[in-house]
Amino acid sequence: MRIPIDRTSAVPLYRQIEEFLREGILSGSLAADTRLPATRQLAHDLGVNRITVENAYAELEADGLIFSKIGSGTFVLQPFPIPPLPQDDSDALWPLWQQEVQTRNQIYEKQLSEQVIEGDESPSLINLASGIGDPTRYPVEEFRKVIQRVMRRDGIAALEYGGFSGYPPLRDTIAHVLASQGLQTSADNVLITSGSQQAIAMITQMLVNPGEVILVESPTYGVGLDLFRALRLKIVGIPTDKHGMQVEKLEKVLQIHHPKLIYTIPNFHNPTGTSLDSQRRRQMLVLADRHNVPILEDDYVGDLRYEGRAQPALKELDPGGRVIYVSTFSKMLMPGLRVGFLVADGPIYDSLVRYKHVNDLATSNLIQRAMEAYVTVGRYQAHLRRSRRVYGKRRIAMLQAINAYFPPEVEVDPPKGGLFVWVQLPEKISTEKLRPMAAEEGVTYAGGSDFYLDRSKGDNYLRLNFASHPVADIEEGIKRLGKALERISS
Numbered sequence: 197m198r199i200p201i202d203r204t205s206a207v208p209l210y211r212q213i214e215e216f217l218r219e220g221i222l223s224g225s226l227a228a229d230t231r232l233p234a235t236r237q238l239a240h241d242l243g244v245n246r247i248t249v250e251n252a253y254a255e256l257e258a259d260g261l262i263f264s265k266i267g268s269g270t271f272v273l274q275p276f277p278i279p280p281l282p283q284d285d286s287d288a289l290w291p292l293w294q295q296e297v298q299t300r301n302q303i304y305e306k307q308l309s310e311q312v313i314e315g316d317e318s319p320s321l322i323n324l325a326s327g328i329g330d331p332t333r334y335p336v337e338e339f340r341k342v343i344q345r346v347m348r349r350d351g352i353a354a355l356e357y358g359g360f361s362g363y364p365p366l367r368d369t370i371a372h373v374l375a376s377q378g379l380q381t382s383a384d385n386v387l388i389t390s391g392s393q394q395a396i397a398m399i400t401q402m403l404v405n406p407g408e409v410i411l412v413e414s415p416t417y418g419v420g421l422d423l424f425r426a427l428r429l430k431i432v433g434i435p436t437d438k439h440g441m442q443v444e445k446l447e448k449v450l451q452i453h454h455p456k457l458i459y460t461i462p463n464f465h466n467p468t469g470t471s472l473d474s475q476r477r478r479q480m481l482v483l484a485d486r487h488n489v490p491i492l493e494d495d496y497v498g499d500l501r502y503e504g505r506a507q508p509a510l511k512e513l514d515p516g517g518r519v520i521y522v523s524t525f526s527k528m529l530m531p532g533l534r535v536g537f538l539v540a541d542g543p544i545y546d547s548l549v550r551y552k553h554v555n556d557l558a559t560s561n562l563i564q565r566a567m568e569a570y571v572t573v574g575r576y577q578a579h580l581r582r583s584r585r586v587y588g589k590r591r592i593a594m595l596q597a598i599n600a601y602f603p604p605e606v607e608v609d610p611p612k613g614g615l616f617v618w619v620q621l622p623e624k625i626s627t628e629k630l631r632p633m634a635a636e637e638g639v640t641y642a643g644g645s646d647f648y649l650d651r652s653k654g655d656n657y658l659r660l661n662f663a664s665h666p667v668a669d670i671e672e673g674i675k676r677l678g679k680a681l682e683r684i685s686s
């Protein structure tokens with residue numbers, strides 16, 4: 197076989213041989229089943245080392261273009277026709293299973309388009325849509341120092357996987373913090389998770405099978421709804437009012453639907469900002485107990501109270517084993533740390549520990565240690581106090597601005613804590629239609645339908661984040677939104 201070889205080229209000799217043969221195979225000039233010369237023979241013919249030819253053959257074999265049969269030689273394989281990857285957005289070019297993934301999981305479409313909007317943000321756009329506190333208030337420098345200190349103190353131990361349930365001193369600290377808020381528990385009942393989203397996902401997967409029913413407030417946390425949709429659960433919504441879930445409607449729903457889980461956000465609910473009153477908390481527990489249904493209590497932002505007295509957590513009222521409590525450091529501290537936790541009693545705790553292990557082995561050990569160091573020295577409590585002060589002022593500023601710049605028919609129930617104001621616009625106004633006008637004015641928001649199971653509902657509601665911007669931006673943002681509302685109404 198003649199293979200042109202350029203000994204002055206920077207391309208290694210084995211590559212030149214490989215490329216020549218590859219081209220021959222792919223173009224068809226070396227047909228399937230053609231026997232290639234033995235490596236010794238080809239090396240001799242080309243005047244190269246035998247290893248050079250062996251290396252070339254090895255590359256071609258790894259790519260499935262040739263195969264060796266012991267005792268018979270090396271043969272050309274039928275090249276597998278791999279269609280090129282699509283260069284445009286046309287779905288038809290993707291393999292069939294890829295196309296099916298897209299239609300089966302519609303939920304992701306929405307998230308992707310949200311990311312696009314974020315990427316397009318102009319610097320002057322005031323984003324009132326976010327679901328977190330103010331990133332400029334993250335204690336970046338303090339946390340950097342804490343991480344360095346932990347690395348110095350713990351060395352290799354901080355970089356191991358760590359225990360299945362999470363870093364024991366952090367679990368201990370969390371149990372203490374919860375006890376100081378009235379929820380008596382022990383580190384043995386605390387499981388650290390990668391954000392509270394993982395806790396919600398694990399609990400739901402463990403307790404509700406596809407096709408079974410989960411009860412939620414209507415409206416509720418949009419990514420929670422997306423999760424339940426992705427798990428192919430039947431979602432049944434219970435309406436809310438200014439005192440949270442309308443628990444009076446619960447009994448009938450329990451009788452009709454036999455749900456496997458109740459998912460509730462009793463404090464400063466996302467998106468409505470309301471809190472479940474204490475009478476309803478007790479009633480919910482009684483009903484859940486009577487119908488043998490567990491409760492997943494999502495306390496994502498309960499610490500951020502600006503006025504009024506704290507209600508007892510459902511878990512606090514639980515005589516044992518009925519409620520699984522979930523919370524997070526994302527809203528009060530930094531969402532990128534991905535530290536959340538759950539508190540559970542009874543056999544479900546061990547099952548969740550094992551489930552967590554098979555899910556992702558562990559939550560970052562280093563970050564858990566840093567979190568423990570940060571919380572223990574009281575910095576967390578100080579940060580929380582400052583956040584309450586700052587966000588509390590911003591909440592008032594937003595409520596005042598809404599009063600000043602929105603049409604008088606608008607209805608708002610002032611939240612006593614959390615991050616959001618939920619605004620009811622006149623029925624005729626569609627927040628989806630309002631969006632481009634608001635964008636032209638330089639402001640964006642979360643539209644109400646994202647929080648409803650049936651996306652045709654809630655279109656005349658806005659969820660506005662008052663915590664993530666300074667007062668001046670809030671006033672300006674609401675003023676801009678007021679202008680967009682004026683435009684859409686006229």
Ligand SMILES: Cc1ncc(COP(=O)(O)O)c(C=O)c1O
Nearest residue numbers: 327391392393417466496524526
């Ligand atoms: C109500 C609620 N629960 C849970 C989460 C999950 O947060 P993380 O996974 O960051 O703890 C969020 C995040 O937005 C939320 O709004």
